[in-house]
Amino acid sequence: MQYFEKKDYEKEFYDKKIMITGGLGFIGSNLAHRLVNLNPSRIIIVDALIRNQGSDIKNVESIKDKIDIPFLEDGGLNIDDDKIIDYLDVDYIFNLAGSVNHLYSKKNPLEDLKINLISQIKFLETCKNYIKKNPFKKFKILFASTRDVYGKVSAEELPLKENFVLENPADPQGIHNYSAENHHLWYGKTFDFPVVSLRLTNTYGPRQKINDSGQGFLGHFIYKTLRNEVIELWGGGKNLRDFNYVDDVVEAMIMAIASEKTNYNTYNLGSFMKKENKYQEIGNNICSIKKSAEIIVKISESGFCKEINYPEENKNIEPGHVYLDATKIHKDIGWEPKTSFENGILKTIHFYKEHPHYLNDDIKNKIPFLNLNEHHKNMLNEIDNAMKKVIHKSNFVLGEELQKFEEEFAKYCGKKYGVGVGNGTDALKISLTALNIKKGDEVIVPVNTAIPTAMAIKDIGAEVCFVDCNENYLIDTNKIEEKINEKTRAIIPVHLYGKVCNMDKIEEISRKYNLKIIEDCCQAHGSLYKGKKTPITSIGCFSFYPSKNLGCFGDGGMIVSDDEELIKKIKLLRNYGQSSRYSADIIGINSRLDEIQASILRIKLKYLQEFNNKRKNIAKLYNQLLDKKNITTPCYSEDDNYHLYVIRTKNRDKILEHLKAKNIESLIHYPIPLYMQKAFSYLMHKKEDFPNAYKFSNEILSLPIYPELKEEEIVRICKEVNSVNKTNNLS
């Protein structure tokens, strides 16, 4: 039996050309760091630069002069790209590209199939074509597989040997990896290039993307402790695992690729060695997940552990105890792990303390859907003083602040009166009641709106009557009349996303059928219709929920109107029906905008127009930069307040996932149209009753929009959205 002396295998790389796929990831970058010291003639890093898979250019910062990274400026190079063929003049290929997130593979098996299997086959096809064209050229491929190829196992089967057959898959990733590994062996044998596969388990160490639990729980534990946060131990963390420090894994890789003995073989990279005939806790690097967490907490001197139940949705992929028998690789090439668990954790923690940007990077790069912290920053002093004034006065309900804000906001809307209430839903409920809408009546409402619009109608005892939306997502005024019957009393047009409905038509219908109009302006502070601010008709309801264009620090709402009599009634209704203290004229409720909220809103109202203008500029830029081929952007109008910026595309789910991976938050307003909500199932509507709302709910996506969103962030968002459409062209 031939053993490699360490020096021999190290010499093997002198003047050689090496390719590392996934070379900007955790293990790939550590491998690159090791290889540059062995004086190869060239190291080519191929990487698709997908950050949520752990790729990061910062991982190779200190060796960037010694490596080649083709297409870095263009966002990286995927292994399934035909261009790879131009870089295959190499001696060794470490094929590490892929996803390690097995939880994600369950949620998105097709995407995992693409990343972990189809891309690999395309890569092998390219290798085959290269070999065919260059018959005298030969390279050896090392494929990085995973212990997930064993699936769920029982305790008696431990430690797992390489010939253990996958009988009980735990997740799609294991299945895909198992296939990819076998494809490597088949391609290698059939087209005559040597291949070796290493099955990795729980590798940890420097340069791991530790802020994502999907990149390995151990790294995530380290992340949590270093931020002094709680490590949640699913199922109490009782299951056993083995852990390999990344330097040991890298050493196994270079030993395995350099030795001919490994050709067409697969090897476990575990820590169980037959020579000891049993595992030891630590020392041999096998221990419970709980114990591993306790050691991390002890060494980092921060954070703490908490045992929790297994999250229901992930229960079925828990593989139980798993650790691998690494006797075969030890026997064939003499590899064994050199780093004890405690030592490895010590080195790892030291690395992350020295490189704090691995801990905070996420926060820095994130584009949230809304950033209220940033939004309030410049107003904070003013708001602070206003709130202090209220506290000092200690008159917290129905005081001077509310009175002033009611006047100021009504004036802003171009109305005579405003009545501050508890929230937008109450504003709608109180308005409906004030207009004598009651049990037995029907109210027309768009089917594509926020849930509260319909709930307000139900709450006062009336019935909802849904109408489909038009291309602008607003109530389709051509479809209102067909819904009107003898019970219909009112229409609630909703100026959704900040765009005003066709009010001329709605007023015409209301006159014709003698219906009341109550405008839901909860998303339309400052929106215009023919030069007039909302509400356009007699009565408008606003919400000051924190995320609104004008939002307070909790719940808040207002009704505005020119109708003095109606306003008098509304004032009674919001305050137990009282006309004066302890004297109730009618039945009323308690729904008042309090003094603290009113004082905050008075400050923020001063900036509302400026904020709305900034939103308009953002929308304009989005419209310019987004690729219109597969995306329907909102039709730009100076009249809209751009409460939300909503695009429509057949690639919606792909874009949402991609943006998430790129640390950009996006949301869907709204994913389930009202008629499909369980609460309204009693209406027995069919899917096809509201074709637009149904279709749009699968295609709409709201991109971040708020006054503080920076131009470069908008550019980044558009670039990412467009990149998905480029690769998923549906036309």
Ligand SMILES: Cc1ncc(COP(=O)(O)O)c(C=O)c1O
């Ligand atoms: C269109 C619409 N109507 C009504 C409401 C209800 O407002 P609130 O949350 O203040 O009760 C909202 C806010 O979520 C809304 O967006």
